[in-house]
Amino acid sequence: MIAVDWGTSSARAYRLAPDGRLLERRESAGGILRVPEGGFPAALAGMVGDWLAAGETRVLLSGMVGSRQGWQEAPYLACPAGVDDLARAVVPVPFDGATVRLVPGLSTEDAGGTPEVMRGEEVQIFGALDFGALAGDGRDALLCLPGSHAKWVRVAGGRIAGFSTHMTGEAFAALKDHTILGRMMTGTAEPGPAFEAGIARSAEAGGLLHHLFGTRTLGLFGRLAPEDAASYLSGLLIGHEVASAMTGPAPVYLVGSGPLMALYGRAIALKGGEAIAGDPDIAARGLGLIGERTEWA
Amino acid sequence: MIAVDWGTSSARAYRLAPDGRLLERRESAGGILRVPEGGFPAALAGMVGDWLAAGETRVLLSGMVGSRQGWQEAPYLACPAGVDDLARAVVPVPFDGATVRLVPGLSTEDAGGTPEVMRGEEVQIFGALDFGALAGDGRDALLCLPGSHAKWVRVAGGRIAGFSTHMTGEAFAALKDHTILGRMMTGTAEPGPAFEAGIARSAEAGGLLHHLFGTRTLGLFGRLAPEDAASYLSGLLIGHEVASAMTGPAPVYLVGSGPLMALYGRAIALKGGEAIAGDPDIAARGLGLIGERTEWA
Incomplete structure (x- = not known):
């Protein structure tokens, strides 16, 4: 076939x-x-x-x-x-x-x-x-497929019970390339301390639209270097997504490939979950x- | 002078x-x-x-x-x-x-x-x-200044005690002009039923990044007309902002001019607040x- x-x-x-x-x-x-x-x-x-x-x-x-x-x-x-x-x-x-x-x-x-x-x-x-990498027989699971439109999928009894899409990747690109935030960014998003600071920030009060502006003010005050700003912004966005989509500190089966896998894996771990990475040819x-x-x- | x-x-x-x-x-x-x-x-x-x-x-x-x-x-x-x-x-x-x-x-x-x-x-x-349009002597107040970077300002004892900035307007423009959401939009944001549907959606579970994608799926399923999509997106974003920034159903003094004033006034009213509009030459x-x-x- x-x-x-x-x-x-x-x-x-x-x-x-x-x-x-x-x-x-x-x-x-x-x-x-x-x-x-x-x-x-x-x-x-x-x-x-x-x-x-x-x-x-x-x-x-x-x-x-x-x-x-x-x-x-x-x-x-x-x-x-x-x-x-x-x-x-x-x-x-x-x-x-x-x-x-x-x-x-x-x-x-x-x-x-x-x-x-x-x-x-x-x-x-x-x-x-x-x-079969999931605990049990893989018939009940929470999966995350990172991407420009990331999907979170609930599997129950071996069938896809429901899912939700998050425009995180496409929003990141639009904010980085077409708002004032991008003017002070030189690097790409990496799963280091700046990414983790963005994740931590996403758990604070104020909401995402307020947190976004912090990317700029931290830069203005010399507390976020231009080469770290994309990582911080990515942490903010992925942090908000994971907080909304993870229903508890359960294992999350990560499906996909590429640099987003490491970012999502780190974000899920910081929210108390366990990220299990899959195979690219699934x-x-x-x-x-x-x-x-x-x-x- | x-x-x-x-x-x-x-x-x-x-x-x-x-x-x-x-x-x-x-x-x-x-x-x-x-x-x-x-x-x-x-x-x-x-x-x-x-x-x-x-x-x-x-x-x-x-x-x-x-x-x-x-x-x-x-x-x-x-x-x-x-x-x-x-x-x-x-x-x-x-x-x-x-x-x-x-x-x-x-x-x-x-x-x-x-x-x-x-x-x-x-x-x-x-x-x-x-x-003096505010109740009392205007020494304690919550103000909102709509704009590409909207400001919410707490005044206490006649002094500015603190404020927060929300990148709502600039995020709206970036999402409308530089993501897949804009492909199905023909109109501008107006404070009508589609805007109010976006506000109502913003109060549901799932988070802003998930709610954004709904702008697309509602369009795909013929439940949101192209000429209403910008209003819905605006309602989503302003709804999330107002929910994060309004500390209670108090009066909010709106400062500014232009079409955003009507949108913010409606959003504040729907969240139980009272919007009071100011003068353009303040x-x-x-x-x-x-x-x-x-x-x-």
């Missing part, structure tokens, strides 16, 4: 053995925003044409490729949802030379009735749960699990 | 009678960022040269003109501070043809020890208090009060 985690800015393709083992992987910068109208069949053939020629007949896609801006829209499946639910809800996509299916994203509502959505993270989550494993359960004929 | 409220992007000059009465006012786009190095004497002469020629000999300046980027730096005066304290702390500025003094800005620290600063707002605050009155107490010789 071929599995493709196809997002907005990049795509990761995996060739899986019948038992789910990862045989080969490749990455492409051809995210859905780079694909011209009607160009998805050609883009898929360009990415995995040799695997198809070598005899693969099944292709399972996840991520923004199933959004309105993608190949074909796969309606969101409502939570709670498990791998079996996702396998039953895959959407067929016409393609010459293979059977192609789209995994739908998930939707939920929070207590106040505001909707929530994800596309692509659901396969990572089930891949992560299958690693999307392949999650797609494999769904593929095993999919009705391909 | 001549009073000039000289900020980053504009300047307002006032000619005051000896009893403090406003004789004449004029506004200029010549904020300090437009003044070339060493160009402040010429800029002042250009703004009020005819008043000086007509016999005025005293000029009192406030605002960012007293910052490191301005004419001359006037060190911050620490809170608590009243008009008499400010009058004693004015800084002389060399100028041919008149006696020029700079009113210093104020500094304070919040409970966590993070510094806070203002420059220019202090004269508006004392001008506002002098209007800076002139505040500078007049300080000028009366200044040692000019």
Whole structure:
């Protein structure tokens, strides 16, 4: 089977053995925003044409490729949802030379009735749960997927019960690049003392919009060096996010890769939680699990 | 006396009678960022040269003109501070043809020890208090000055006891213009039902960074129209600010002008407070009060 985690800015393709083992992987910068109208069949053939020629007949896609801006829209499946639910809800996509299916994203509502959505993270989550790194059998867990739109996910009884999205990463970039705060920043966010000072500050009274201004005043008074200011701002924002999203000092399963993992791990530890980091290729494993359960004929 | 409220992007000059009465006012786009190095004497002469020629000999300046980027730096005066304290702390500025003094800005620290600063707002605050629109004698009050960096100010015994700054306006602009949220916005922020929905949302669990994402999902699900999205986002942000800054359902004296006044007034009312709007020319009155107490010789 071929599995493709196809997002907005990049795509990761995996060739899986019948038992789910990862045989080969490749990455492409051809995210859905780079694909011209009607160009998805050609883009898929360009990415995995040799695997198809070598005899693969099944292709399972996840991520923004199933959004309105993608190949074909796969309606969101409502939570709670498990791998079996996702396998039953895959959407067929016409393609010459293979059977192609789209995994739908998930939707939920929070207590106040505001909707929530994800596309692509659901396969990572089930891949992560299958690693068994969590205490117990991984059927009840709290997961965090750092990113420009970070997701916090509650798993109950092996299914995704609900989740919430936090615009922390995108807010950080907008504040750093497009407000007065960025003028006094020279470095990137690192998980050192300035980041921890931001985390500590996030626990004080005053609210995030007030705490943001402190990034500037600490700089004005020479108490925050320009090379530490991005770390402090990151600590403020991630600290506010973790305080809102962590329901207690439980273990949090961190899913993802890159520099955000260390920052979130530190923030979770400082809030009394235990951060457990996952594997970068979990999307392949999650797609494999769904593929095993999919009705391909 | 001549009073000039000289900020980053504009300047307002006032000619005051000896009893403090406003004789004449004029506004200029010549904020300090437009003044070339060493160009402040010429800029002042250009703004009020005819008043000086007509016999005025005293000029009192406030605002960012007293910052490191301005004419001359006037060190911050620490809170608590009243008009008499400010009058004693004015800084002389060399100028041919008149006696020029700079009113210093104020500094304070919040409970966590993070510094806070203002420059220019202090004269508006004392001008506002002098209007007597507040219950009692205006010696104890909570004031809010909306703006890209909104200030909340506690006045006790007629002096500014402390204040906090919220980057709400600048965060709104950065989020609207430089994140995915802005892609689905067509209008400006107005104090109608969408704004009130944002205020109500701000009181729910989840935190601001999570609430931000709801602006997008409500749009995706057709529950927030593009022309209402800016109002909703504004309600979210101002709602979070007001909830953090309002210490109880007391009257809040709103100081300023422009469209933000109606938004803050509505947000304060929805949180159970009473918003009282001030006069736009209060800076002139505040500078007049300080000028009366200044040692000019």
